[in-house]
Amino acid sequence: MSTAKKEPGMAMLVIVLAVICLVVAALLGLVNQVTAPAIAANTKKTIQDSLQVVLPADAYEEVDYTGGDVTLDTGTTVPVVAVYKAGEEGYVVETLSPNGFSGSIDMMAGINSAGEVTGLAIITHAETSGLGSKATDPEWQAQFAGATGLVAVTKDGGTINSITGSTITSRAVCDGVNAARAVVEALG
Secondary structure (H helix, E strand, O other): OOOOOOOOOHHHHHHHHHHHHHHHHHHHHHHHHHHHHHHHHHHHHHHHHHHHHHOOOOOOEEEOOOOOOEEOOOOOEEOEEEEEEEOOOEEEEEEEEOOOOOOOEEEEEEEEOOOOEEEEEEEEOOOOOOOHHHHHOHHHHHHHOOOOOOOOEHHHOOOEOOEOOEHHHHHHHHHHHHHHHHHHHHHO
16 A cells, blocks of 8 residues: 555646636736726826927827838938927927837927927836936936937037937937937928
8 A cells, every 4th residue: 555645747737827827817917908098198198298398389289290210321210109290389209219228219309490409308218227217317308409400429429418328328319309300301
């Protein structure tokens, strides 16, 4: 007579693991359904606040921009997310600069009717905290205001002082501004 315990078979372990995965997947789906409206509302508010920051206007109208992504002279292709007409003041262009240090930088740039950069707003980024995340600092962004030509960091012969330790992030923001300018020029 054997006194050894019988251990569960491999099939039982697979079934238990599958049940756990199904329960967790269902819970994640439920959480997504519950939080999706709040996330969408927060995103809309962030965009509306950013529009006011980069180019204050009474109203904004989303323009049906069909020009596609912008390929810069550097060879970088910058996707255009949205274009907004800010009354007679100019345009606000939302771009997704793909070449940040830690990923894409979703940003807005305002270009007034005189072709000057009026402001920037970083909507989302994954840059390193304390380094690349300084691109969100209004003091750093202020150096773009009034720029009328292509912008570049000083290391590339431009006038924009890069963030210390974050030249890649600084270049990505410059690419976003240059793409916004190209979109506005294409719109006339």
